[in-house]
Amino acid sequence: MQTPLAVAAADPSSTNIWAIANTPFLWICVLGVFAVIFVQTVLYAKAATAAAPHIEMPVRELKEAFRAGAVASIGPSLAVVLVAIALLALFGTPAVLVRIGLIGSAAAETASASIAAGTMGASLGGDSYTQQVFAVAFMAMSLSGAMWMLCTLIMTPLLKKGGKSLAKRNPAVMALIPTAALLGAFSALTIAELPKSNVHLILVGISAAAMGLCLYLAKALHQKWLKEWALGISIVIALVSAYYLHTA
Amino acid sequence: MSATSLSANAAASMERFDRQTSRYGSITMALGLILSLAGPIYIAFFSGMEVTASMVWVALLAVAATFGVLWVVEPLTYFPILGSAAMYQAFMIGNISNKLLPAAIVAQSAIDAKPGTKRGDLAAVMAICGAATVHLTSLLLFVGVLGTWLVHSIPVEVIEVARLYILPSLMGAVLVQCIVSMKALRPTIVAVVAALLVNFVVVPLAPATGAFATALVVIASIVFSWVLRKRTTQASSEH
Incomplete structure (x- = not known):
């Protein structure tokens, strides 16, 4: 489909995005980001394994947590994969892998790219979407993603200090904050879906009911695995319903 | 006496865990940041694309007008939930609210740990490790290797439905799980x-x-x- 020597096909006004978007150098950077995350994962798992025995947490529980996290993310990961595949034509494989698959999220990155293309008087995927527009859009969404990481790098140590001094002065409030924050975040994210359309409204209900049923069955029948798979099952049930509601 | 020395030991080892993850986390995140910028810089400025700095500035300002607030607000919002160690994982891996937080909640409820406790923090970190492993593998395989083939073989409606409706399909279930496990x-x-x-x-x-x-x-x-x-x-x- 694309020429193996992609760089040879570089031409700012060409609309053949894939010719530039699959440059070997980009692939190297993407694989580098994957490798960095993999190394981070290994280092973190080691640090957790070293700390766990001292807080009377058996290593078995760490393994359980790892497995639960892995299983719970199968559904969301496959959903991200589907969305990523849909965007391959726009951005090429390396950019999709690093921007939509990792670091960012499909919604934020596509919006950023489309805003950036707009400043060049172009729209994503249209006749005006040239290699030059792609280069600027990719640059803008990468810089935006970099700002997120930069803010995290700067703010995390400060927040940690603040949290520590708060924990000393008022331990009860520190015990309450994560619970309240988590409930707040997911209430907000869920309720924001409700007014989008009737289908969204119904799907939130279906997904919630499926989870309720899975958790009830897991408890009633003492099937612990069901608790771990509940999220994946609920997503599948809701998405299958979505397919029929959407095409009906 | 032994009880206090045990808890002092626990505090010291969590302290070490915090130090280690802060160091590993900030170094790996800085590396990820550099690598994620190297690609677009090469494309924009070293591939004959005739991109000027002002084109990039204008585009970035337009993006910042929409997302600039979130650069600061999102780390603030998720810090109390994630804790400092997981912050460096989450903001590099991405897909925080639709994947990493749900994984952390499932893992905490699987071992009956509360968020914000020491066990809860370690469970969340391990859950994100598990989620990252699944995510890296599925992306490399299904998008990196098989992507160009899958793009022609998956019906367009299926991709469209996933794109449109993944959030409501996920959030309802996560909210219920969250409510049940927080008690x-x-x-x-x-x-x-x-x-x-x-x-x-x-x-x-x-x-x-x-x-x-x-x-x-x-x-x-x-x-x-x-x-x-x-x-x-x-x-x-x-x-």
């Missing part, structure tokens, strides 16, 4: 009421607050859960 009635009611008020009253009245909606709900949930807490003596005996 905290008052904060639950406070959070749902705050979310309803912000989404259906505050944002329609002042659309400029839209970008802050989640953060507003999180702050309101924390403040009002504290103000309206059950004022009995057993308040802090959770852990």
Whole structure:
């Protein structure tokens, strides 16, 4: 489909995005980001394994947590994969892998790219979407993603200090904050879906009911695995319903 | 005596865990940041694309007008949930609210750990490790290797449905799991009421607050859960 020597096909006004978007150098950077995350994962798992025995947490529980996290993310990961595949034509494989698959999220990155293309008087995927527009859009969404990481790098140590001094002065409030924050975040994210359309409204209900049923069955029948798979099952049930509601 | 030395030991080892993860986390994140910028810089400025610095500035300013607030607000919003160690994982891996947080909640409820406790923190870190492993593998395989083939073989409607409806399909279930595993009635009611008020009253009245909606709900949930807490003596005996 694309020429193996992609760089040879570089031409700012060409609309053949894939010719530039699959440059070997980009692939190297993407694989580098994957490798960095993999190394981070290994280092973190080691640090957790070293700390766990001292807080009377058996290593078995760490393994359980790892497995639960892995299983719970199968559904969301496959959903991200589907969305990523849909965007391959726009951005090429390396950019999709690093921007939509990792670091960012499909919604934020596509919006950023489309805003950036707009400043060049172009729209994503249209006749005006040239290699030059792609280069600027990719640059803008990468810089935006970099700002997120930069803010995290700067703010995390400060927040940690603040949290520590708060924990000393008022331990009860520190015990309450994560619970309240988590409930707040997911209430907000869920309720924001409700007014989008009737289908969204119904799907939130279906997904919630499926989870309720899975958790009830897991408890009633003492099937612990069901608790771990509940999220994946609920997503599948809701998405299958979505397919029929959407095409009906 | 032995009990206090045990808890001192626990505090010291969590302290070490914090130090290690802060160091590993910030170094790996800085590397990820550099690598993620190297590619687009090469494409824009070293591939004959005739991109000028001002084109990039204008595009970035336009993006910042929409997302600039979130650069600061999102780390603030998720810090109390993730804790410092997981912050460096989450903001590099991405897909925080739709993948990493749900994974952390599932893992904490699988071993009956509360968020914000030492066990809860370690469980969340391990859950994100598990989620990252699955995510890296599935992306490399299904997008990196098989992507160009799959793009022609998956029906367009299936991709469209996944794109349109993944969030409602996920969020309903995650909220229920979250409520069930927290077992905290008052904060639950406070959070749902705050979310309803912000989404259906505050944002329609002042659309400029839209970008802050989640953060507003999180702050309101924390403040009002504290103000309206059950004022009995057993308040802090959770852990």
